[in-house]
Amino acid sequence: MNDEVALPDLSPLRDWFTSYCDSFRTDDPAVQRNYDLKQQHTSNVCRDALIVAQGMPQRFLVLAEVAALCHDLGRFPQYRDYGTFKDSESLNHAHLSAQIMTRHAPLHFLSGEEFSRVDTAVRMHNAFHVPTGLHPETDALLRLLRDADKLDIWGIFEGYFDAPESERASAAGLGFPDLPGCSPEPLAAVAAGRMVHLSTLKSLNDFKLLQVSWIYDINYLKALRLIRERGILDRFAAMLPDERPVREVLAQVREHLERRLVTEG
Numbered sequence: 455m456n457d458e459v460a461l462p463d464l465s466p467l468r469d470w471f472t473s474y475c476d477s478f479r480t481d482d483p484a485v486q487r488n489y490d491l492k493q494q495h496t497s498n499v500c501r502d503a504l505i506v507a508q509g510m511p512q513r514f515l516v517l518a519e520v521a522a523l524c525h526d527l528g529r530f531p532q533y534r535d536y537g538t539f540k541d542s543e544s545l546n547h548a549h550l551s552a553q554i555m556t557r558h559a560p561l562h563f564l565s566g567e568e569f570s571r572v573d574t575a576v577r578m579h580n581a582f583h584v585p586t587g588l589h590p591e592t593d594a595l596l597r598l599l600r601d602a603d604k605l606d607i608w609g610i611f612e613g614y615f616d617a618p619e620s621e622r623a624s625a626a627g628l629g630f631p632d633l634p635g636c637s638p639e640p641l642a643a644v645a646a647g648r649m650v651h652l653s654t655l656k657s658l659n660d661f662k663l664l665q666v667s668w669i670y671d672i673n674y675l676k677a678l679r680l681i682r683e684r685g686i687l688d689r690f691a692a693m694l695p696d697e698r699p700v701r702e703v704l705a706q707v708r709e710h711l712e713r714r715l716v717t718e719g
């Protein structure tokens with residue numbers, strides 16, 4: 455990448471994104487809340503991706519913003535057509551985002567190579583693991599997008615519980631029932647230092663554990679610092695049941711976070 459080449463103006467792409475969101479506008483406030491949530495999420499992911507990538511080459515920051523802006527395009531038709539953000543009950547929203555981006559987003563300022571890096575990052579941002587064998591720049595972009603996405607989802611999820619039920623974006627909780635306690639399988643995964651699989655969830659509390667387990671998947675030191683600065687673990691601890699197995703796995707995740715901050719910081 456050559457930093458001396460003039461940087462593209464991203465405002466036409468940002469404007470395109472706004473009119474894309476507007477094209478889904480509806481009079482039903484309960485539905486509109488879910489679209490608003492994704493529009494706000496997208497702008498927060500753009501912001502967090504740029505914070506995490508601070509100091510990296512300017513052209514990489516351009517790719518980061520493009521990828522962040524396009525990564526959830528598929529969420530809009532997904533919700534319109536299926537009424538859910540659960541991929542397992544509808545479609546792979548990341549693949550749909552990449553398709554929409556390819557067909558409609560004004561990205562002529564990207565070289566073919568750059569486009570393919572963004573395309574892979576968008577397409578793979580929701581995969582359980584980062585695939586091996588990617589080009590180093592694609593790998594860096596994908597890891598950045600995944601970190602920024604998680605950073606904002608943590609914030610959204612907190613907001614979801616803070617809001618009165620009538621004002622919640624209904625699809626944010628993925629439809630899991632609010633049952634007491636946590637299930638053994640998600641607890642065991644976190645205890646083993648692994649990410650929780652969506653297929654093992656039975657309740658909203660399990661979904662919270664899944665989100666806590668994402669800390670194991672964070673790539674960039676700057677993102678780890680933001681997790682600490684934003685008190686994300688404390689906030690999840692306050693939302694989870696105050697029970698010994700839960701406290702134990704939370705302590706373990708905290709240890710993991712602190713260890714990485716010490717060894718890599």
Ligand SMILES: [Fe+2]
Nearest residue numbers: 499525526603
């Ligand atoms: Fe996202």
